[in-house]
Amino acid sequence: MTESRVREAIVDFGRSIFDRGLTAGSSGNVSARVEGGWLMTPTNASLGRLDPGRLSKLDENGRPVSGDPPSKEVPLHLAMYQERAGAGAVVHLHSTYSAAVSCMRGLPADSCLPPLTAYFVMKIGRLPLVPYHRPGDPKLGDAIRGLAGRNSAVLLANHGPVVSGTSLEAAVYAMEELEETAKLFLLLQGRDIAPLNAEMIQELVETFRLEL
Numbered sequence: 001m002t003e004s005r006v007r008e009a010i011v012d013f014g015r016s017i018f019d020r021g022l023t024a025g026s027s028g029n030v031s032a033r034v035e036g037g038w039l040m041t042p043t044n045a046s047l048g049r050l051d052p053g054r055l056s057k058l059d060e061n062g063r064p065v066s067g068d069p070p071s072k073e074v075p076l077h078l079a080m081y082q083e084r085a086g087a088g089a090v091v092h093l094h095s096t097y098s099a100a101v102s103c104m105r106g107l108p109a110d111s112c113l114p115p116l117t118a119y120f121v122m123k124i125g126r127l128p129l130v131p132y133h134r135p136g137d138p139k140l141g142d143a144i145r146g147l148a149g150r151n152s153a154v155l156l157a158n159h160g161p162v163v164s165g166t167s168l169e170a171a172v173y174a175m176e177e178l179e180e181t182a183k184l185f186l187l188l189q190g191r192d193i194a195p196l197n198a199e200m201i202q203e204l205v206e207t208f209r210l211e212l
């Protein structure tokens with residue numbers, strides 16, 4: 001895909017994310033790989049009103065090359081790209097249900113949502129919890145770096161999810177699956193949940209060649 005097509009795709013997906021209330025105000029950021037580096041949504045920009053010509057362009061080490069200054073959440077995206085050679089795009093949102101789960105006490109750190117549905121297992125797999133750091137803290141990038149090699153998505157405590165995908169479309173769809181699963185998880189609080197068992201997960205891993 002040419003860089004101008006990638007720019008248009010970021011604007012289109014950004015508007016779709018914003019219009020459906022998946023992130024509010026100027027929160028959330030989206031990036032996608034292009035020749036020589038990646039494009040990212042600028043700091044203080046609403047995902048609902050992006051300008052394709054003003055997206056931030058960064059080199060492979062996350063240094064700004066052109067466009068408006070990038071989001072301060074560059075370290076999250078950089079960590080994902082550096083650890084995941086196959087990542088073509090990264091999406092980070094403050095989506096309500098996932099952010100709500102990120103504030104719960106006592107979540108299992110290795111995967112904070114249970115395997116409620118096959119699609120969650122297929123699109124997300126595991127969702128490790130990253131301990132709280134303030135937005136923009138470089139330590140947040142380091143914490144993600146330790147997990148991103150084995151996981152395409154992570155949940156930042158008291159903050160929200162970061163999801164990577166082979167393409168922008170794949171990353172956005174995986175993010176939507178995560179958000180829907182977080183919603184189910186919260187709807188099911190206090191009920192007797194029957195998540196997928198180990199045998200069911202193994203069948204998905206073998207059938208769809210998942211890396212879990």
Ligand SMILES: [Zn+2]
Binds near residue numbers: 028159160
């Ligand atoms: Zn954030």
